[in-house]
Amino acid sequence: MSTIDSCTRHGEEVLATQQLLIKERGYDFAPEFKQMTTHLYLVGVMWRHGEDLDLSIDARDHAFDALASLLVNRGMRKKEAEKRIAFLRGMSRLEDGGDTLAITAGYQASPGDPALLTVFDEYLDEVRVSGALWRLYDRGKKTMFIGGGAAAFVAIWFVTIFIPDSGAISILAVGVVAAGLVVIPTFLIGLLFYRKKIKKADPKTAP
Structure with a gap:
């Protein structure tokens, strides 16, 4: 199994446990915000997983490559996936250069914990993403x-x-x-x- 496949498989397994909890909460967010947050969370999860693999590139960059592969496998066109990844890269950093909350939550996530839910909970009262x-x-x-x-x-x-x-x-x-x-x-x-x-x-x- 390639390192890309290993990361995407791990990311999907972790995300699957979160999706059940998210469905129970019944969050009402804008689709674009919900998708972006989920993708950034996945990058964090795959970034952490990649650090345990023998990678030839930076684990964070590898995580974005893995997400691009995942998007294409789910039916997105390659050019669209590339644009999406470029957008997510820009949204993954704060003004001070640190990682955004979703990236950090994914990186620090443990099996079975509600890490992604804690990110969404931070925006429950945020009108702009409702x-x-x-x-x-x-x-x-x-x-x-x-x-x-x-x-x-x-x-x-x-x-x-x-x-x-x-x-x-x-x-x-x-x-x-x-x-x-x-x-x-x-x-x-x-x-x-x-x-x-x-x-x-x-x-x-x-x-």
């Missing part, structure tokens, strides 16, 4: 695209039917303006709501 705010954003995004597209279509249809002499540029301009009348107010309302929520939240470090 599932509710994510759903609001997702609905707002759909409203902007669908509503804006529908408004543009109706405006273009109206101009084409009732003002047939209008030029292509004029018709396009009307469509853009109509879409903007839906998209801009929706965006501003969402932004105001977001700022209001953020003011109530205490600042947190990266996971």
Whole structure:
């Protein structure tokens, strides 16, 4: 078995014990935050495991390589996995150069302990990573695209039917303006709501 396979196998085994506990807790986090935290935790787990192997590279770097292999094996395209790993590398360090909480928790994890849960528990009151705010954003995004597209279509249809002499540029301009009348107010309302929520939240470090 290769060192990459050894690390990914160990990481999946440790994560499997955490997933059951996470399901019982019923955390409501934004999907991206939950995924990022889990991936960083896995890096920490595989980093520690790699230190017991005969590696030719740094164990921390090897852990990121192992995660990339795991993502590809789970169906992610290689280029997407490379971008994901680059993003996670950037998120794995604090401003002072230290490791983030999720990395540290994974590195210090022991079989059967709730290490990943302790990381998620730190963010229970953090509005910026909540599932509710994510759903609001997702609905707002759909409203902007669908509503804006529908408004543009109706405006273009109206101009084409009732003002047939209008030029292509004029018709396009009307469509853009109509879409903007839906998209801009929706965006501003969402932004105001977001700022209001953020003011109530205490600042947190990266996971």
